[in-house]
Amino acid sequence: MAQSVIQNDQDEALLTFIACIIYDEVMYFSPAIANHFKIPSIMFRTCSATSLLVRAVIPKLHLQGCLPLPDSILQDPVPEHYPLRFKDLPVTKFEEQTLRLMTNLFNIERSSAIIFNTIDCLEQSALAIIRHQKQLPIFPVGPMHKLAPDSTSSLLEEDTSCIAWLDKQAQDSVIYISLGTIASMNAKEVEEMAWGLATSKQPFLWVIRSSQKIASEWMESFTKDFKILVGERGCIVRWAPQKQVLAHEAVGGFWTHCGWNSTLESLCEGVPMICRPCFGDQNVTARYVSQIWRVGWQYENELEQGDIEKIVLRLMVEEEGKEMRKRARDLKHMVEASINNDGPSHNSLNELVEFIMSS
Incomplete structure (x- = not known):
């Protein structure tokens, strides 16, 4: 008692x-x-x-x-x-x-x-x-990462050396490739991606994580040889400071798995997307990116070198990609208006605080 x-x-x-x-x-x-x-x-x-x-x-x-x-x-x-x-x-x-x-x-x-x-x-x-x-x-109240812009939620160590490389690139010239923390590529997919990027002649920043699907020795050897082939036109890192990368003026496109955080980060910076969803809600998000917001293209079939080259050029060089980049930047301005004073997200956050204090 x-x-x-x-x-x-x-x-x-x-x-x-x-x-x-x-x-x-x-x-x-x-x-x-x-x-x-x-x-x-x-x-x-x-x-x-x-x-x-x-x-x-x-x-x-x-x-x-x-x-x-x-x-x-x-x-x-x-x-x-x-x-x-x-x-x-x-x-x-x-x-x-x-x-x-x-x-x-x-x-x-x-x-x-x-x-x-x-x-x-x-x-x-x-x-x-x-x-x-x-x-x-x-x-x-989103996007949450804009509420605390100086914080990081990354569980992996970020390689910030890629920012110095981006500083040397022309505006909107770089395609950024990252499939998040969970999705992985097998050895064949890595090779097809690599040669597609090489033949596109476009500058690229590519995040290649250590993957259980690929032996680390094979990956280390392949990455070393590929870096020699592409020279200064490519930058490969294990993990990148993504928010900083997407905000960089050199980045003109994002090859993404369409995780919700990555999608929001891309939308906030006006960067159009190449969508390759892997599982779960990523498929839902990819459809909205491509069909509703119209700031990306979704690709579902297995891609080979030639396909990847065409896709990269379609987004980065061709007129269709330039129009998509304009739509992405228009949407960015709408997002910015939402988080500014008296914007919907700003007001929702204030209403949330009032709700908690009055409960």
């Missing part, structure tokens, strides 16, 4: 310092804890608002007996989710455990509110639908 009283006193003392719990969507059990302590719980989604809506389709497909997805419907449009096709849904390998997780992730009504790392001008329609469906306060 005495121990219970002491525990209650400790809980009350702790609560004097806690206004609410802000939790990642994967920690879907957090609202129950917040409810126990009678404090608000706010979900923080690091992916797009659209991806939240799309995930709700997957349990419905399961009930209809359509999982795994049959080949016959992969190219068909997903009803009420233009421009997505069934092949774009974030389902790669169907398992009952995955379905249960997705069901829990979409069951957000127990939360007091939702924070989105997105921007109203990018996802106005999706945000409006979520507000209507969930009847919860929604706070799109």
Whole structure:
């Protein structure tokens, strides 16, 4: 009995310092804890608002007996989710455990509110639908990396030597290639990419991480020989300070896996994209980049040297790429307006603070 009283006193003392719990969507059990302590719980989604809506389709497909997805419907449009096709849904390998997780992730009504790392001008329609469906306060305060521009969330050591190399390149001349921290390329893909970049004659900054798919000895030898071949026209690093790279005036294009953070960072700097999504929400984002915002091209088939050369030249040199670069910079200005004083993201952040203080 005495121990219970002491525990209650400790809980009350702790609560004097806690206004609410802000939790990642994967920690879907957090609202129950917040409810126990009678404090608000706010979900923080690091992916797009659209991806939240799309995930709700997957349990419905399961009930209809359509999982795994049959080949016959992969190219068909997903009803009420233009421009997505069934092949774009974030389902790669169907398992009952995955379905249960997705069901829990979409069951957000127990939360007091939702924070989105997105921007109203990018996802106005999706945000409006979520507000209507969930009847919860929604706070799109993105892009988060612009709120704390001097911080870094990189888990890998950044090689800043590439910035000095970029300083020597002409404006909009460099194609930047990086597939994020998880996606990997096998030896054949690396070779095709390398020779495609070489024959394009375009300056490039290429991030090649150590990968379990490729023996480190092979990669080290290949990289050394390739650097000799391309000379000063290419720069290869294990990891780059991406936000700084994308903001550099020499960078005119970004070959990306379309992770949400990378996409936001590219949009914020007005850099058009070549999209090669690998899994999950990346497919959703790539479709929006190419079909809705029209600041990138998505490529889905296996690419060889000749394809890569054409793709790079299409973006970096040809008139079509220049028009896409202009659209990307127009969108950049819209994003900047959102985070400036009295912009939607700026106002959402103030409203979030007021919501927490008044709860």
